[in-house]
Amino acid sequence: MTFEAAIARDAVARCLSATQRCLAEATRRRAVSDGTRRHDGFTLVELLMTMAILGLAATAVVIAAPDPRPSLGEEADTFAARLVKAREESLLSNRPVAMEATAEGYGVSTFDGRQWTALSEGPFQPGQWQETTGVELADDGVRIVFDPTGVAEPATVTLFRDAARIAVTVDAAGEVRIDD
Numbered sequence: 001m002t003f004e005a006a007i008a009r010d011a012v013a014r015c016l017s018a019t020q021r022c023l024a025e026a027t028r029r030r031a032v033s034d035g036t037r038r039h040d041g042f043t044l045v046e047l048l049m050t051m052a053i054l055g056l057a058a059t060a061v062v063i064a065a066p067d068p069r070p071s072l073g074e075e076a077d078t079f080a081a082r083l084v085k086a087r088e089e090s091l092l093s094n095r096p097v098a099m100e101a102t103a104e105g106y107g108v109s110t111f112d113g114r115q116w117t118a119l120s121e122g123p124f125q126p127g128q129w130q131e132t133t134g135v136e137l138a139d140d141g142v143r144i145v146f147d148p149t150g151v152a153e154p155a156t157v158t159l160f161r162d163a164a165r166i167a168v169t170v171d172a173a174g175e176v177r178i179d180d
Contacts, residue, residue, distance in 0.1 A: 090146035
């Protein structure tokens with residue numbers, strides 16, 4: 001349980017406890033002021049106060065609940081980490097490795113001297129962008145090829161969501177950088 005969720009849970013518990021105390025006190029006062037006469041039920045003011053307190057408690061829970069989708073920064077970090085792994089694979093296997101990014105996602109392939117073959121194991125599994133993530137690419141996509149020495153053509157893939165933008169850049173030396 002996250003810290004914010006624990007705070008929200010405690011706030012709801014305090015609100016419910018306060019509501020119970022308020023209703024018990026109102027019931028006690030009504031019984032004392034009426035003498036022998038007893039009313040069943042609650043007044044409109046008591047019900048409205050209870051609804052207001054429950055509304056505030058529900059608002060606290062909604063505000064404290066974390067966003068279930070990964071942040072744009074996490075998505076950029078994942079993409080950059082896979083680019084670094086592709087570069088390392090080109091250095092270790094002594095063959096070109098390419099990362100292709102499109103508007104839908106990205107994938108890694110390797111060149112064996114005759115043809116490109118898609119890699120799909122471990123960190124080279126194809127990735128999909130989140131539905132709410134936009135990608136700025138040149139033309140229909142970007143193909144970043146790391147040669148056996150780790151060098152690549154410079155390229156930039158910019159991810160955006162709402163007003164946030166993060167650029168993942170590969171320089172001529174093959175180094176991967178994240179720019180906020």
